[in-house]
Amino acid sequence: MQRNRALDRLRPENTFVVFYDDDFIPSRFALAGIERFFKGHPEVAGAHGLVLADGINGPGIALGDAQQLVDAADTEGEPTSVRILSRTHGLYGCNMAYRVSMIQGVRFDERLPFIRGWRTWIWWTLPARWCTRTHSGGALRGKAGP
Numbered sequence: 681m682q683r684n685r686a687l688d689r690l691r692p693e694n695t696f697v698v699f700y701d702d703d704f705i706p707s708r709f710a711l712a713g714i715e716r717f718f719k720g721h722p723e724v725a726g727a728h729g730l731v732l733a734d735g736i737n738g739p740g741i742a743l744g745d746a747q748q749l750v751d752a753a754d755t756e757g758e759p760t761s762v763r764i765l766s767r768t769h770g771l772y773g774c775n776m777a778y779r780v781s782m783i784q785g786v787r788f789d790e791r792l793p794f795i796r797g798w799r800t801w802i803w804w805t806l807p808a809r810w811c812t813r814t815h816s817g818g819a820l821r822g823k824a825g826p
């Protein structure tokens with residue numbers, strides 16, 4: 681599984697790791713927002729961002745339309761808030777970030793059925809929750825879904 685291979689390649693100096701689906705379009709401010717979020721919340725193991733639109737329950741969102749959505753949100757400028765929006769039972773896998781020091785040795789269970797991937801994401805977040813809570817951060821925004 682690609683995500684396990686990525687986890688195997690993390691180095692001790694890596695602070696956080698981010699997983700995006702191939703059809704997720706992140707804000708141009710997303711990585712900086714993730715870094716600020718983890719610096720501001722040292723007790724948090726993982727976070728996912730605000731999904732501006734999600735095409736998973738319908739015909740999907742055309743790439744051009746999705747890019748326009750994210751670009752329009754980005755015209756408002758870089759989000760300054762890195763507050764915790766809600767406590768979650770698992771992270772939405774299209775855009776999730778983890779603090780590397782809190783997930784050492786944890787891997788995705790490749791035996792789980794692949795159902796558009798979401799079940800794997802939710803179950804994988806549980807071991808990280810044993811270390812600390814997972815949260816959503818407002819500075820991590822983008823568009824998800826086909």
